[in-house]
Amino acid sequence: MNCEGPDCEDALKRLYLFLDHEIATGDCDQIQAHLDGCPDCMDEYSAEVLVKSLIVRSCAETAPEVLRERVLFAIRKITIETDISEA
Numbered sequence: 001m002n003c004e005g006p007d008c009e010d011a012l013k014r015l016y017l018f019l020d021h022e023i024a025t026g027d028c029d030q031i032q033a034h035l036d037g038c039p040d041c042m043d044e045y046s047a048e049v050l051v052k053s054l055i056v057r058s059c060a061e062t063a064p065e066v067l068r069e070r071v072l073f074a075i076r077k078i079t080i081e082t083d084i085s086e087a
């Protein structure tokens, strides 16, 4: 597929909003469809996703609620086991 023209440019512009989940689901489908048929934009998308994941990983505050609860549960479990062994 030829990757020149406003369609591609528009897709890349929306890509950033897509990554931030700031666009409507319908637009997401359009961008996804464009990425599926456009290797150039897919490359750009992959690079952006990689950067995003690195940023998320380096920022503990963005840890999902489930992970947070799992960590808190593990801490509580360790505390209880420590209490038992000391008794």
Ligand SMILES: [Zn+2]
Residues within 6 Å of the ligand: 003, 007, 008, 009, 011, 034, 038, 040, 041
């Ligand atoms: Zn494209």
